[in-house]
Amino acid sequence: xxxxxxxxxxxxxxxxxxxxxxxxxxxxxxxxxxxxxxxxxxxxxxxxxxxxxxxxxxxxxxxxxxxxxxxxxxxxxxxxxxxxxxxxxxxxxxxxxxxxxxxxxxxxxxxxxx
Amino acid sequence: xxxxxxxxxxxxxxxxxxxxxxxxxxxxxxxxxxxxxxxxxxxxxxxxxxxxxxxxxxxxxxxxxxxxxxxxxxxxxxxxxxxxxxxxxxxxxxxxxxxxxxxxxxxxxxxxxx
DNA sequence: AGCTATTGTATCGTTCGGCTATACATAGGT
DNA sequence: ACCTATGTATAGCCGAACGATACAATAGCT
Numbered sequence: 001x002x003x004x005x006x007x008x009x010x011x012x013x014x015x016x017x018x019x020x021x022x023x024x025x026x027x028x029x030x031x032x033x034x035x036x037x038x039x040x041x042x043x044x045x046x047x048x049x050x051x052x053x054x055x056x057x058x059x060x061x062x063x064x065x066x067x068x069x070x071x072x073x074x075x076x077x078x079x080x081x082x083x084x085x086x087x088x089x090x091x092x093x094x095x096x097x098x099x100x101x102x103x104x105x106x107x108x109x110x111x112x113x114x
Numbered sequence: 115x116x117x118x119x120x121x122x123x124x125x126x127x128x129x130x131x132x133x134x135x136x137x138x139x140x141x142x143x144x145x146x147x148x149x150x151x152x153x154x155x156x157x158x159x160x161x162x163x164x165x166x167x168x169x170x171x172x173x174x175x176x177x178x179x180x181x182x183x184x185x186x187x188x189x190x191x192x193x194x195x196x197x198x199x200x201x202x203x204x205x206x207x208x209x210x211x212x213x214x215x216x217x218x219x220x221x222x223x224x225x226x227x228x
Numbered sequence: 229a230g231c232t233a234t235t236g237t238a239t240c241g242t243t244c245g246g247c248t249a250t251a252c253a254t255a256g257g258t
Numbered sequence: 259a260c261c262t263a264t265g266t267a268t269a270g271c272c273g274a275a276c277g278a279t280a281c282a283a284t285a286g287c288t
Contacts, residue, residue, distance in 0.1 A: 005212075005213050006209075007126075008274070009126040009209075010245095011122050011126055011244095011274085012120060012121070017220055017221075020220045020221045020223075021220070023223075028265080029266065030265050039216075040216050040220075041216075044216070048265085049248065049249080049250095049267090049268080050246050050247065051266095052266065054245085074253085074254055074255070075253090075254090075265075093225050094226055095119070095123070096123070096217060098157070099157075100214050102119075102157060103131070106135070107203075107207040109134075109137075110134060110137060110204050111207050111211055121276070122245075124274095125274065144235065144237080160275090161275080161277070162237075163240090163275075163276055163278080163279095164274085164275050166237065167238090167239085168274085170238090171274090187284075188235070189282090189283085190236070190237090191237070
């Protein structure tokens with residue numbers, strides 16, 4: 001129970017996960033981490049060394065934008081989806097769906113009876 | 115149409131794909147390549163530089179075993195699942211299903227109307 | 229006979245993302 | 259005083275997927 005997914009499984013999907021978390025409302029790094037953790041029932045636990053470089057990449061690609069909030073004593077860096085990011089989210093989600101369908105048809109026979 | 119999946123999406127799933135292709139009957143490298151290509155409707159096209167190292171890894175892990183067939187003039191290297199490989203296949207398939215469910219719940223809202 | 233595409237296996241070096249380890253700082257509880 | 263949780267960040271390692279390249283036998287065409 002609560003054993004993490006293999007790292008390589010996440011590869012190529014983490015961007016999509018983070019974009020989807022940011023879709024509903026702005027978040028800061030740590031809250032993204034917690035949300036993902038919660039939404040996946042502890043199966044996705046992004047180490048800081050994964051999360052922050054990822055956010056920097058997304059921002060460099062203009063998929064998200066950020067601003068600092070120092071008003072709360074503890075400094076937080078908030079992130080929000082850009083228009084480009086929203087487009088990317090729907091595009092990536094659609095592609096992921098196709099990919100999942102493909103995998104499903106390949107491995108369907110070897111899945112435990114549901 | 116027939117545009118390939120991004121490489122990173124495949125990452126961590128390729129092992130599973132190949133194992134599933136080998137589950138029904140033994141195959142040689144080139145036939146695996148073609149089967150996967152066909153089963154995915156051209157969306158998965160494994161380059162030789164990906165496929166052969168992958169097969170060597172699986173064999174080193176004792177998930178598959180191989181033998182040469184030189185009787186047909188053109189030399190082929192056949193691969194078959196080992197008992198360990200079969201177990202790995204079902205385990206990986208189950209894990210993938212969980213992962214897919216997790217992704218689904220995350221991105222479900224941003225999927226095009228089905 | 230010569231040419232080309234397909235079949236078939238293999239390795240080298242590059243690229244790039246996720247990870248561990250490390251660093252630093254504030255807040256709250258005991 | 260100490261420890262945990264919160265919060266952001268970087269450096270360096272590791273390993274898988276890839277493009278390029280190599281080599282060889284076969285099939286089909288003209």
